[in-house]
Amino acid sequence: MTNTNSRTNPPRTNTVLLDPTNERRVSTMERVGRPESLRGLTVGLLDISKARGDVFIDRLEERLSEMGADVRRYKKPTFTKPAPVDLRHEIATQCQVVIEALAD
Amino acid sequence: MSSIELPNGLVIIVKRECETCRMVVPVIEQLRDTRDDVIVFVQDDPTFPSGMDVRHDADLSVSWHHDIETVPTVIRVVDGVEVERTVGWVRDEWERVTGVGSLGGNLPAFRPGCGSLSVDPDLVDELRVRFGATVLSARRVETAAAEDEFEAMFDRGWTDGLPVVPPTEERVMRMLTGTTRSPSDMVAIVPPDLVEVTVEKIAINAVMAGCKPEYLPWVIAAVEAVCNDTFNIHGVLATTMPVGPVIVCNVPGTRAIGMNSGMNVFGQGNRANLTIGRAVQLVIRNVGGGRPGEVDRATHGNPGKISFCFAEDEVGSPWTSLAASRGVASGVDAITVFPGEGPRCVVDQLARDPESLTNTFAACLRTLHNPKSVLTFDAILVMGPEHARVYAEAGWDRDRVLEELHARLQISGEDLVRGAHGIAEGVPERLRGLTLPKFRPGGILLVHAGGGAGLFSAIIGGWANGDVGSQPVTREVTA
Numbered sequence: 001m002t003n004t005n006s007r008t009n010p011p012r013t014n015t016v017l018l019d020p021t022n023e024r025r026v027s028t029m030e031r032v033g034r035p036e037s038l039r040g041l042t043v044g045l046l047d048i049s050k051a052r053g054d055v056f057i058d059r060l061e062e063r064l065s066e067m068g069a070d071v072r073r074y075k076k077p078t079f080t081k082p083a084p085v086d087l088r089h090e091i092a093t094q095c096q097v098v099i100e101a102l103a104d
Numbered sequence: 105m106s107s108i109e110l111p112n113g114l115v116i117i118v119k120r121e122c123e124t125c126r127m128v129v130p131v132i133e134q135l136r137d138t139r140d141d142v143i144v145f146v147q148d149d150p151t152f153p154s155g156m157d158v159r160h161d162a163d164l165s166v167s168w169h170h171d172i173e174t175v176p177t178v179i180r181v182v183d184g185v186e187v188e189r190t191v192g193w194v195r196d197e198w199e200r201v202t203g204v205g206s207l208g209g210n211l212p213a214f215r216p217g218c219g220s221l222s223v224d225p226d227l228v229d230e231l232r233v234r235f236g237a238t239v240l241s242a243r244r245v246e247t248a249a250a251e252d253e254f255e256a257m258f259d260r261g262w263t264d265g266l267p268v269v270p271p272t273e274e275r276v277m278r279m280l281t282g283t284t285r286s287p288s289d290m291v292a293i294v295p296p297d298l299v300e301v302t303v304e305k306i307a308i309n310a311v312m313a314g315c316k317p318e319y320l321p322w323v324i325a326a327v328e329a330v331c332n333d334t335f336n337i338h339g340v341l342a343t344t345m346p347v348g349p350v351i352v353c354n355v356p357g358t359r360a361i362g363m364n365s366g367m368n369v370f371g372q373g374n375r376a377n378l379t380i381g382r383a384v385q386l387v388i389r390n391v392g393g394g395r396p397g398e399v400d401r402a403t404h405g406n407p408g409k410i411s412f413c414f415a416e417d418e419v420g421s422p423w424t425s426l427a428a429s430r431g432v433a434s435g436v437d438a439i440t441v442f443p444g445e446g447p448r449c450v451v452d453q454l455a456r457d458p459e460s461l462t463n464t465f466a467a468c469l470r471t472l473h474n475p476k477s478v479l480t481f482d483a484i485l486v487m488g489p490e491h492a493r494v495y496a497e498a499g500w501d502r503d504r505v506l507e508e509l510h511a512r513l514q515i516s517g518e519d520l521v522r523g524a525h526g527i528a529e530g531v532p533e534r535l536r537g538l539t540l541p542k543f544r545p546g547g548i549l550l551v552h553a554g555g556g557a558g559l560f561s562a563i564i565g566g567w568a569n570g571d572v573g574s575q576p577v578t579r580e581v582t583a
Contacts, residue, residue, distance in 0.1 A: 015253045018271045019243040020262055020308045020390040022299040049572075078572040080339030082295075 035097065039068035044095035046083070047075040048102060057101050069097075108169045110186065113141025114202055115179040117167060120152035122175050122218035124193050129153040131198065131208040138204050147175065147221040167222035168235050174217040178202065192217035232277040239287050240276060240304055257312075262390055264382065264410050268312035279307040282317030283324065284583050291324055292331035294392035295338035296399040301327065301391045306383070309390055313383035313411075318361050319376055322439060323383040325581040326351050326413075329441040330384065331392075335577045340443045340567060341394045344401050347567040348409035350444035350484065351381050352551055354427035357437035357581060358415035365415035367555030369486075370408075370447050370562070381411030406446040414553060420489050421552035422496035429502060429550075430578040437581035442484055442549065443567040443574040452491070453559040458498040461491060462505070465561070466512035470542055472565050476520050476530040478540045482547040482566035482576070485509075488554035491561050506548055513542035544569065549576060 035041060043064050047053045061071045074091055076083045091098055116132060118125035132153060136142045143159065146152050147167060150160035161167050170179070174191040180201050181187065190197035193215040198207050222231060245260075247253045253270045257263055269275065280287055280303070287304035294301045303324065310323050330337040330349050340347055353363055364374035372378070388394045396402065402409075418425045427438035450468045455461035465485065473481050487495075495505055517538045522530040531540065547569065554560070567574055 014249050015247045015270060016272065017245045017247065017253065017257070018240060018273065018276050018308045019245050020271060020305065020312055020386065022294075022297060022301075022305075022391045022393065023243050024297070024299065078339075080343065080568055080573045081333070081336055082338060 037068075038064060038097065041069055041096045042072060042094060043069040044072050044074055044091045044098040046091065046098060046100040047073065048079040048083075048100065049076050050079045050102060053101050060099060060101070108165050109184050110166070110170065110179060110181045111141075111143050112181050112184065113143055114139060115143050115145065115181055117145045117147065117161070117170075117172050117175055117177045117179075117220070118152070119147040119175050119218070119221055120149040124215050124217045125152075125176050127211060127215065128176055128193050128208065131193075131211070132156070134207060135202055135204055139202070163234070164222045164227070164231060165235065167220055168231050172220040173223050175220050176217055177220070229274040229278055232281075233273045236277055237273045240273060241288065241302075242276075242304060242308060261395070262312065262386075264385060264389065266410065268386070269314055271308045271311040275311045276304070276307050279311050279315065279317050279320055280304070282320035282583075283307075285324070292328050294327070294331050294387060295394065296341065297391075297393035299391055299393070301331075301387060305391050306387055309386040310379075310383040313386050314375065314379040315383050316361070316375070316379075319380050319383075321437075321581050321583050322353060322357070322361070322376075322380050323387075325439050325579045326380065326384045326441060327387050329439060329577045329579040330388075332577065334575045335441055335443070336574045337388060337392075337394075338399075340574055341388060341392075341400050343567060344403045345567055346402055346404045346406040346409075346445045347443045347565075348406065348412060349381075349384060350408065350442045350564055351384065351413035352426055352440045352442065352484070352549075353380075353413065353415045353581075354425050354432065354438045354440075355415070355418050356435060363415035365417035365553050369414045369417075369553045369555070370412070377413050377415070378411050381408075381413030384413075385409065385411060408444070408446050412444065412446075416551050417489065417553045420492075420556075422492055423502040423505075423550070423552060426549060426551050427578060430576075432578060432580060438578055439581060440549070440576055440578040442482070442564070442576045444484060444564040445566075447486065447562040447564050450561040450563060451559070452561075455491075455494060455559070458495050458500050458505075458508070461494050462508045462512060466509055468563060469509070469548070470513060470515070472542070472563065474527075474529050476524070476527055478515060478520060478531065478542050479544050479547075480568060482543065482549065482569045484549045484551055484564040484566075486551045486553050486562040486564065488558060488561045489552070489556050490559045492552050502550055506550060509548060510541065510543065510545075514539050515542060 045057050045060055047057050064071050145161045145166055146158045147161050177189055177191045178201050179186050179189040188201055190201050195207055195213045199205050247256045254267050257268055285303045289303045290300050292301055306324055306327055310320055361376045363376045394400055416425055426440055428434055432438040452461055452464040472483055517536040520531045521533050521536045524530055
């Protein structure tokens with residue numbers, strides 16, 4: 001490539017930087033297929049402990065039970081922290097479907 | 105262990121540029137006449153000393169690996185191991201180390217040496233990378249020659265919206281000299297992605313934030329202090345409220361690194377205050393993956409989420425420090441992290457007695473977040489020196505100030521229930537008959553800071569406190 005600039009610029013060198021990030025590669029996971037019906041399935045309802053979340057979840061439980069789902073209720077100790085690993089494991093092993101409810 | 109072994113015998117390291125090295129040439133000749141195991145390494149000019157068979161430490165690897173700080177240095181090596189050394193010219197020392205007497209009879213008994221080329225400020229960063237960069241395990245990212253590296257860092261999402269210093273190997277190696285910890289040491293697990301962060305990754309982000317190496321221990325301590333279940337940086341980051349980690353630093357190290365505890369203490373202009381807090385936030389962003397609009401859901405945020413870090417003025421304080429009140433021994437460097445919003449000013453220019461001033465503080469603290477909110481949030485009260493003087497003159501200590509404040513912040517349930525004073529917000533009706541404290545015990549943190557003129561103080565409001573939210577955390581700072 002011809003440099004049309006009449007002044008001569010000093011040659012630029014490549015800069016090597018150290019990556020400040022966690023360098024993780026995000027793995028993609030397949031979603032579980034949507035069930036045809038909730039009848040007979042165990043549905044977990046996770047209350048994150050926000051105010052009035054229970055109002056919403058009570059109504060969900062009512063509707064899901066009418067649809068023939070076996071509903072189980074779970075609750076995070078506080079909405080400000082991620083669900084404890086034991087709780088996540090419990091839900092994953094006991095339920096086929098889970099609904100996490102946010103409210104305020 | 106050094107990677108460049110020294111030959112057995114007497115090793116003498118010199119450079120022509122050094123006048124003391126030139127002065128001791130006759131001594132080196134005298135030694136070579138006496139012993140056949142004298143090996144001379146020269147750092148700069150391989151023809152020096154003239155006529156002598158020398159080894160040229162051209163890449164300074166021998167000098168670097170054997171920590172040569174001064175030339176001349178004489179080292180006695182037995183079986184590949186250094187037994188003893190002397191630096192500069194001290195006749196007695198040279199005679200002791202070499203085992204040869206009557207050295208340099210016509211020379212003065214003592215003359216200091218010169219700085220080794222391997223510690224030359226113009227070379228040391230490059231040498232540190234040449235001989236030490238293999239300890240760095242971060243991925244190398246090469247920018248194209250035509251690429252502006254500042255723009256490249258914006259494009260990669262590495263910044264908080266302001267330019268950052270390019271984290272080159274040289275700069276990161278220099279940053280790492282600020283700590284005795286190994287670059288590979290794991291410091292904490294950083295939310296929200298729950299990724300282990302090493303000293304090296306913190307150093308990279310500290311370079312980007314603009315820190316000096318001597319700030320690094322403070323940054324490491326702050327990262328440790330926020331990344332745990334007690335402080336809960338995950339929640340502090342994710343909340344819709346406008347809070348971020350507020351870092352209060354306590355002496356003596358704050359003065360050594362030039363932190364500001366006085367005039368414009370929360371403002372612009374002080375490198376240590378601004379870059380330590382910024383480095384912590386960059387670690388959360390880059391290592392933890394905590395970015396605004398993603399896990400950070402703040403409705404408004406606040407400018408302190410770029411950096412909010414300051415030192416307490418302990419020298420001018422009538423009280424024990426915040427760190428001491430939280431169990432840190434006096435004279436020990438410490439930081440306290442608090443989940444805080446931006447500061448707001450308390451003005452009281454007429455108070456000359458502590459009762460009146462306390463009434464002002466209580467009235468202002470009462471309105472924190474909502475006048476009808478109680479027990480949910482903590483606060484830092486940053487007392488300006490002119491206000492603190494009112495208490496000092498009246499003989500009120502820290503405990504008395506806090507006790508009197510809490511006593512004035514007991515609020516009748518009548519004023520707090522939902523709907524009272526035409527405000528829907530409030531506590532449930534069943535609490536109407538109670539008297540409730542605005543703050544939980546220990547919920548007001550008292551700090552002394554600010555400029556010497558102005559009858560002002562500041563309140564920094566907190567976030568959901570206790571086990572359900574975030575607790576202030578205090579950590580000692582160690583090199």
